[in-house]
Amino acid sequence: MTEIKKRVPVREQDPMIRSTNFEEVCYGYNMEEAREEASRCLNCKKPCCVGECPVGIKIPQFIEKIKEGDVAAAAEIIAQDSSLPAVCGRVCPQESQCEGSCILGIKGEAVAIGKLERFVADYTLEHKRQLLTATPSNGKKVAIVGSGPSGLACATDLAKLGYDVTIFEVLHKAGGVLQYGIPEFRLPKEKVVEKEVENVRALGVKIETNVVVGRTVTIDHLMNEEGFKAVFIGSGAGLPKFMGIPGENLNGVFSANEFLTRSNLMHAYDGKSDTPVFVGKKVVVVGGGNVAMDAARTALRLGSQVTVVYRRTEKELPARVEEVHHAKQEGIVFKLLTNPVAILGNEKGWVRGIRCIRMELGAVDDSGRRRPVAVSGSEFDIETDVVIMSLGTSPNPLLASTTDGLDTSGNGCLVADEYGKTTRRGVFAGGDAVTGSATVILAMGAGRRAAAAIHEYLSK
Amino acid sequence: MYKIVGKEYLTPVICKMEVEAPRIAASAHPGQFLIVRAREEGERIPLTICDYDSEKGTVSIVTQVVGASSRRICHLNEGESFTDCVGPLGQPSEFVKWECEKFTRSRFLFVCGGVGAAPVYPQVKFLHSKGAAVDVIIGARSSELLIFEKEMASQCDNLYICTDDGSKGEKGLVTDVIDRLMAEGNHYDCSVAIGPMVMMKFVSLTMKRFGVPLTVSLNTIMVDGTGMCGACRVTVGGKSRFACVEGPEFDGYQVDYDEAMRRQTMYHEFEIEADHKCKIGLDE
Ligand SMILES: Cc1cc2nc3c(=O)[nH]c(=O)nc-3n(C[C@H](O)[C@H](O)[C@H](O)COP(=O)(O)OP(=O)(O)OC[C@H]3O[C@@H](n4cnc5c(N)ncnc54)[C@H](O)[C@@H]3O)c2cc1C
Ligand SMILES: Cc1cc2nc3c(=O)[nH]c(=O)nc-3n(C[C@H](O)[C@H](O)[C@H](O)COP(=O)(O)OP(=O)(O)OC[C@H]3O[C@@H](n4cnc5c(N)ncnc54)[C@H](O)[C@@H]3O)c2cc1C
Ligand code: SF4
Numbered sequence A: 001m002t003e004i005k006k007r008v009p010v011r012e013q014d015p016m017i018r019s020t021n022f023e024e025v026c027y028g029y030n031m032e033e034a035r036e037e038a039s040r041c042l043n044c045k046k047p048c049c050v051g052e053c054p055v056g057i058k059i060p061q062f063i064e065k066i067k068e069g070d071v072a073a074a075a076e077i078i079a080q081d082s083s084l085p086a087v088c089g090r091v092c093p094q095e096s097q098c099e100g101s102c103i104l105g106i107k108g109e110a111v112a113i114g115k116l117e118r119f120v121a122d123y124t125l126e127h128k129r130q131l132l133t134a135t136p137s138n139g140k141k142v143a144i145v146g147s148g149p150s151g152l153a154c155a156t157d158l159a160k161l162g163y164d165v166t167i168f169e170v171l172h173k174a175g176g177v178l179q180y181g182i183p184e185f186r187l188p189k190e191k192v193v194e195k196e197v198e199n200v201r202a203l204g205v206k207i208e209t210n211v212v213v214g215r216t217v218t219i220d221h222l223m224n225e226e227g228f229k230a231v232f233i234g235s236g237a238g239l240p241k242f243m244g245i246p247g248e249n250l251n252g253v254f255s256a257n258e259f260l261t262r263s264n265l266m267h268a269y270d271g272k273s274d275t276p277v278f279v280g281k282k283v284v285v286v287g288g289g290n291v292a293m294d295a296a297r298t299a300l301r302l303g304s305q306v307t308v309v310y311r312r313t314e315k316e317l318p319a320r321v322e323e324v325h326h327a328k329q330e331g332i333v334f335k336l337l338t339n340p341v342a343i344l345g346n347e348k349g350w351v352r353g354i355r356c357i358r359m360e361l362g363a364v365d366d367s368g369r370r371r372p373v374a375v376s377g378s379e380f381d382i383e384t385d386v387v388i389m390s391l392g393t394s395p396n397p398l399l400a401s402t403t404d405g406l407d408t409s410g411n412g413c414l415v416a417d418e419y420g421k422t423t424r425r426g427v428f429a430g431g432d433a434v435t436g437s438a439t440v441i442l443a444m445g446a447g448r449r450a451a452a453a454i455h456e457y458l459s460k
Numbered sequence B: 001m002y003k004i005v006g007k008e009y010l011t012p013v014i015c016k017m018e019v020e021a022p023r024i025a026a027s028a029h030p031g032q033f034l035i036v037r038a039r040e041e042g043e044r045i046p047l048t049i050c051d052y053d054s055e056k057g058t059v060s061i062v063t064q065v066v067g068a069s070s071r072r073i074c075h076l077n078e079g080e081s082f083t084d085c086v087g088p089l090g091q092p093s094e095f096v097k098w099e100c101e102k103f104t105r106s107r108f109l110f111v112c113g114g115v116g117a118a119p120v121y122p123q124v125k126f127l128h129s130k131g132a133a134v135d136v137i138i139g140a141r142s143s144e145l146l147i148f149e150k151e152m153a154s155q156c157d158n159l160y161i162c163t164d165d166g167s168k169g170e171k172g173l174v175t176d177v178i179d180r181l182m183a184e185g186n187h188y189d190c191s192v193a194i195g196p197m198v199m200m201k202f203v204s205l206t207m208k209r210f211g212v213p214l215t216v217s218l219n220t221i222m223v224d225g226t227g228m229c230g231a232c233r234v235t236v237g238g239k240s241r242f243a244c245v246e247g248p249e250f251d252g253y254q255v256d257y258d259e260a261m262r263r264q265t266m267y268h269e270f271e272i273e274a275d276h277k278c279k280i281g282l283d284e
């Protein structure tokens, strides 16, 4: 057997330079690089990669078209299964999904499926090709709560089937986490997110921003008074957790959500906006997920020295491998097997440091990972002016508490079956609101399955 | 959307606006607030819903200029529009859920400091319409900062005015008026204080001596106003709470005012700089 060709490297901004700006880190492939990388794909008869993509993108087929240089055809193949390819190509945890089971990965490097998908999507956006057009309306109204990936995916599929779809979004911009959470240097807003949202609008989907479902209007009102025949809830998991340790309300302690929202949604990073964001000279980020990496790398770009504190080891870091790699390249310090016990303040009530304790890995817990346990007497202090808490989020209780008959499980997640059917007739749900914080592509998959279920429900 | 259909300066630094927002007008209750953005680059600024007319589809807001963003809001003219306006946010006042008979058996004392008279007004109006007895104290630094005197007078039983400099009403602080009313033998079943954090703190210390239940409305720093960021967290009864979704009204005796005042100053340096730039920008 001939030796497997190496993956075509992707061009990136130099770490020293990019740590001072908010431009995108990864430049993506050009046509030549994409065709070369595509040529590595074996076009497997039974492609393992497809089974691991939550929306089942026809991976070998679209890659085949790239090989032929027919990007337009590749885009059409992807569009059959995904409405946000420029987003997923950038932010999917490919190493544990499609690429994780690519046959080439067994002996060498997997095909760069995500980067190829991104190439096709960017090419399509740049050449302003509109893949989908509005379908004649069947006159049936469906309401969607939340404009994150699950809501957008559900809206897309329903609009293609001819439904009259309105998305209600509480924030002033559509996109959910793609807009307020994931930073510009990883997912450009104007170039990518807003364009993909525009594509959904082009299908005839209406997006009403500044509407808090549960307060401005209730689900009952939408169904009983405004003629919506079904509702999909894709309200995400936006409620930030805090640790409950002393000093958490000192000035200079933020949730990652606040820090990222100020920077991304409110554009504090570009200096033109009225919204301030506070970064000290030194920042400690607590947590190890994608959100923690985004907060850390944002703080770095705003001029701080950043340390990430995480209670397990590098192996357990839940963030995407690429993000951890990028963060390290940019000079972020990782203090692993370390857990905060208190935040220390000065006489004015501002953060001056964080007291941590060393951890070691003990027995395996429910999550299948070894549980970290504190080493007694190992406390030490880290000097810092800002602490960003990134401990995960849970669904906002507002919708469940204002909608009769909508059940939640213990952790606040909406109860829904695999097709998104909730305990309330005509109301479907999916994405982070049902699963707790997960991924963009899982949320999209859930939105699509719910769209199919809503179609079936309304066709009866 | 969000067109300003009426604007009037109540004082040189406090302006009242009537804004087109039919969905909010149809669902607002006393005690709730909304969030506006004055322009595309604008901050999200929380303001109490002071009045709402579901037939006209408008809501009223009253803004005091304290910094750059409130200045921009007051500089919008009739006919212009807010970029965004979202609400109603927060929990309605607790009495919104009361049974009818309870109102006629209850006597309220409202204590407002400065622009706090604006958020108090819809509550007083609501209670008055339900038949409750309502007394109101409005305190301000001086007569130029007094607002809602006339409107309030028409909706309450007794209105007491006081100013720090004595330029109108009694000379003194709202807490002096509370002491006097209590000394005169007045009895209240509930009290509500809305105004600057420091004023609410002292009202709570005073009112506690008389054992009257007290509700306060906390004007914390906010970003989204929907429970997503935690910027608005306050310690109430030893627990961290999100003012935007669990409040803005809380039991006045449980709030850690000193922490809340400290947290309000979090962006002080940015604010001074922003206000300076804003004044230049607005050609003042
Ligand atoms: C900082 C950060 C980085 C991440 N990085 C990655 C990554 O690299 N890769 C990845 O795959 N995943 C990542 N994720 C996770 C991913 O973004 C989420 O799993 C995904 O966005 C969930 O989509 P959703 O549609 O369920 O909800 P969301 O994207 O959360 O959207 C929900 C929307 O509903 C709106 N809403 C909520 N309540 C109401 C209401 N009552 N009325 C009206 N609107 C409402 C919200 O404002 C929001 O816009 C990241 C998340 C964060 C926070
Ligand atoms: C639920 C709620 C309801 C409110 N209702 C009203 C209202 O009806 N009318 C009104 O005029 N204002 C109201 N406020 C306060 C208003 O939101 C602030 O005055 C405004 O955000 C200040 O913005 P700025 O940029 O102009 O001032 P900044 O430049 O941000 O601040 C200027 C000064 O005001 C202080 N400050 C900052 N934020 C607040 C705050 N939230 N409250 C008090 N002081 C603050 C700062 O410490 C600083 O000293 C309300 C706030 C909340 C949370
Ligand atoms: S959507 Fe995500 S998982 Fe599916 S092929 Fe694209 S990158 Fe892979």
Ligand code: SF4
Pocket: A040, A041, A042, A043, A044, A047, A048, A049, A050, A059, A060, A101, A102, A103, A104, A111, A113
């Ligand atoms: S498993 Fe790998 S090689 Fe096979 S089709 Fe998928 S991407 Fe191509």
Ligand code: FES
Pocket: B221, B222, B223, B224, B225, B226, B227, B228, B229, B230, B231, B232, B233, B242, B243, B244, B245
């Ligand atoms: S303002 Fe963001 S959670 Fe309250």
